[in-house]
Amino acid sequence: MYHLRLIGSFAKISAQNEMAYRANFWISLLNSALNLVTGILGVWVLFEQIETLNGWDLPATLAILGVYLSVGALRGLFISPSLDTLTGMDGEVWTGKFDFTLLKPVDVQFQASFRHWHPLALIDLALGLGVLYLAVSQMGSSFTAGSLLSFAVALAIAMTLLYAILLVFAGLVFWSPGFLFTWVFDGIFQMARYPVGIYPTWLQWLLTWLVPIGIITTVPAEAFTGNLNLSMLVGSGLFALVAVICASLVFRLGVRRYASASS
Amino acid sequence: MNPRGGWALIKRTWASWMQHRSFFFLLAFGWMIPPLIYLFVWSTAAGGETVGGLTRGEFVAYYLILILVNQLTYAQTNWTVGDLIRDGSMNVWLLRPMSPIYNALSTEIAGKVVYMLFTAPVALVLAIFLRPEATFSLGNTLLFIPSLLFAWALRFFWGYWLALLAYWTTRAQAFLSLQDSLIFLLGGQVAPMVLLPGSMAWIARLLPFRYMVGFPVEVLMGILPSDELVFGLIAQAGWMVMAMALYLFLWCIGTRRYEAVGG
Numbered sequence: 001m002y003h004l005r006l007i008g009s010f011a012k013i014s015a016q017n018e019m020a021y022r023a024n025f026w027i028s029l030l031n032s033a034l035n036l037v038t039g040i041l042g043v044w045v046l047f048e049q050i051e052t053l054n055g056w057d058l059p060a061t062l063a064i065l066g067v068y069l070s071v072g073a074l075r076g077l078f079i080s081p082s083l084d085t086l087t088g089m090d091g092e093v094w095t096g097k098f099d100f101t102l103l104k105p106v107d108v109q110f111q112a113s114f115r116h117w118h119p120l121a122l123i124d125l126a127l128g129l130g131v132l133y134l135a136v137s138q139m140g141s142s143f144t145a146g147s148l149l150s151f152a153v154a155l156a157i158a159m160t161l162l163y164a165i166l167l168v169f170a171g172l173v174f175w176s177p178g179f180l181f182t183w184v185f186d187g188i189f190q191m192a193r194y195p196v197g198i199y200p201t202w203l204q205w206l207l208t209w210l211v212p213i214g215i216i217t218t219v220p221a222e223a224f225t226g227n228l229n230l231s232m233l234v235g236s237g238l239f240a241l242v243a244v245i246c247a248s249l250v251f252r253l254g255v256r257r258y259a260s261a262s263s
Numbered sequence: 264m265n266p267r268g269g270w271a272l273i274k275r276t277w278a279s280w281m282q283h284r285s286f287f288f289l290l291a292f293g294w295m296i297p298p299l300i301y302l303f304v305w306s307t308a309a310g311g312e313t314v315g316g317l318t319r320g321e322f323v324a325y326y327l328i329l330i331l332v333n334q335l336t337y338a339q340t341n342w343t344v345g346d347l348i349r350d351g352s353m354n355v356w357l358l359r360p361m362s363p364i365y366n367a368l369s370t371e372i373a374g375k376v377v378y379m380l381f382t383a384p385v386a387l388v389l390a391i392f393l394r395p396e397a398t399f400s401l402g403n404t405l406l407f408i409p410s411l412l413f414a415w416a417l418r419f420f421w422g423y424w425l426a427l428l429a430y431w432t433t434r435a436q437a438f439l440s441l442q443d444s445l446i447f448l449l450g451g452q453v454a455p456m457v458l459l460p461g462s463m464a465w466i467a468r469l470l471p472f473r474y475m476v477g478f479p480v481e482v483l484m485g486i487l488p489s490d491e492l493v494f495g496l497i498a499q500a501g502w503m504v505m506a507m508a509l510y511l512f513l514w515c516i517g518t519r520r521y522e523a524v525g526g
Contacts, residue, residue, distance in 0.1 A: 027437045034444040041463075042453045048460045049315055050308050180289045187296040194300065198307045 006106065007114050014081070014117035028120040036127045039065050039193060054198045059138035061195060063221045066132025068193045071158055071216055073124035079163055080182075081116035083170040087182060094177045096261025108255055109248060112170065113163070136224045143224075151223035153233060157240045158216040164243035165211075167251050174254030185211070192217040215239070265361035269368070272361075276369040280377050287374070288381040294337065295330050295382060298452055299389075302326035305454070306393070315458040320396025321484070325455055327386050327395055328480045333452070334378045336415045336475055340367040341422030345429035345436060353521065371419065397484055406492070407483040413499045418475040420506035427510070430517035445470070451477020457486060468494075471502040 018024065043065055047058040056064075085092055092098040101111055136143065169181035188211050191199070196207050196214035208214040215236050222228040280287065302323060309319040317325070344367060347353045356363035425442060429435040447453060449467040456467050456477050467473045478495050481487050487495065 023434060027434060030437055031440060034440060038444050038447055038453075041448055045454045045459060045463070046304060046308065049454075049458055053304070053308055180286070183289055183293050187293040190296055191300055194304060199303050200307075203303070 003110060006110075010115050011078075011117040011119070015119045018119060025120065029123065032120075032123050032127060035124065036069065036131070039069060040131065042193075054195075056195045056198060059135045060221075060225065062135035062138070063132055063224060064195050064217055065193055066128050066130075066135055067155075067158075067217045067221045069128030069131060070125055070155070071128075071162065071192075071220075073121045073128050074155075074159055075162060075166075076118055076121035076124060078114060078117045079159075079166055081118045082113050083166050084182070085116060086112060086170050087173045087177075088180075091173070091177070093173050093258065094261070098258060099260055102255075102258070109167075109251055112251075113167070132221075132224075139224065141224055141226065147223050147226075150228055150233060151220055154220040154223050154228065154236070157233070157237050158220055160240040161212060161236075161243055162216055164240065164247040167244075167247040171247070171251035171254035174257045189213055212239070265365075268359070268361045269365040272365050273369040273372050277373040277376060280370075280373040284377050284380065287377045291334060291378040291381045292385075294334055294378075295385065297447070298326050298330045298333060301453060302393070315455075317455065317458075317486070318396060320394060321486075322455075323390075323393045324395035324397035325480055325484055325486075327390055327393070328397075328483055329451065329476065330386055331379075331382060332411065332414065332479050333476050334382050335375060335411065336418045336479075338367075338371065338415075338419040338422045339374060340370050341419075341426040341439060342436070343370075344423065344426040345439070348427075348429040348521070349433055357518070357521075367419075367423065399483060400485055403483055403485045406496070407479055410479040410482045410496065410499060413496075413503050414475050414479050417471060417499065417503040417506055420503070420510045421471060421475070424506060424509040424513050427513040427517050430513070430520055442472075446472045446475055449473055450475055451480060455486070456481065468498070471506070474499040474502055 040062070043058070043061050046053070047061070051057065053061070086098065088094065092101060102108060104111060141147070165185065166182065169185060172179070172181055188207075191203075191207060192213040196204050196218055199207065204214070219228065219232065219236055222232075305314065305317075305322040305326070306319045308314050309317065309322055311319070314322075347356065353363070356366050422439065422442065425438045426435060428438060449456075449459075449463070449470055449472040451467075451473055456464060456473055459467055467477075474495070478499060482492065482495070
């Protein structure tokens, strides 16, 4: 309860902070629109030339894009703004400002994960879900309570997994403060805007097991195609759980290595 | 103009960039991924047949060359010029006895060398695994060199005049993100220009963005009929002169308007 109240005040402060810069709203809107338009046109150009791609047609590929955009939006809502303050050349670990975070009487991992919010990411979330809605109605499948529920569960699992990955990267910063772990991951994560099934087999394997971005976007989209069975859901849920536990361990080990900066 | 000072600056920047090469290698890795995604997408789409007249191997060749051309013409300085104007660090450059364009040029040259040290070997390894198919005729190779130089100059000066808008508005970065999206869509990255649907191909042919990345690749691959080739070279040169003129104009009136910020 206490933690939920804290999240509430973190979100409120962040929202007030952002509202102070009104022009930012328009820039943010422009970037959301660009993201949406490039995503959709990218898929459209492809399906102007061909009917199906390794068994994926236009609506199914658009559904993946919708999930990709929604996952990216949820990440931009709090995970990235919070964790990114640790990393990089002006990050807290490099500059030693992490001292102040450690001194606060709240769990470090909780603070590091929830303290900054970016409410404008909700626009991206609406756009992403909109793309998904259009794609699913094109497929001819209807929205039932069951499919919506399994989508919500699968999306929660996907976000947990993504959070675990980003938390590991945030933890690794304590070993190598200047390394751009997230930049590398972001590059690879872009591959998730298309179904993993269209990549060569070795890359599919890599994208499912080594960097599980396939699970992050493909599994939630499958909730609407009817390909999602309970064992898949439970299996990926367990996988996400193990990933979060391991990630927390890495992060905590990292925090113990922290030796502040300079004197 | 002060060529000797400029040359010293170029040497110094190059030496300092080489020291941080692992950081720049990571940047180069991130830039490789989007064209790589479309390499896989289109080569899967082509399969054993052709799409829009291109075979699987030709798509691989097109995108591997595009990865190199994209990094050779990418003008990252344009992002920093806007920052320099905004935070007032431009003062330092204005006080030196040479044109601040040398500052941008020196990072350009240092950058290209460092990025190519990473990207060229990686592209070579990818070429061994992905088996590109292309025949480079002597004429096309000879035409490729000026079209690559024009593409670099066009992208550099186009981005530079956009960055100079920072003299008037603090939000010039938005124009650069818009430009990056347009290059992605129309510059031959999402698909080779010949594969874009009707109206989009027309827009791509008229606007400058295709001439910054995609056009040199098309020239080297020899996929353009000769009248298209001539039209392209003229359009490219025209846009380049236009970009330079805009840069000179905005530089002259902008610098007069400049009031340093901060201390």
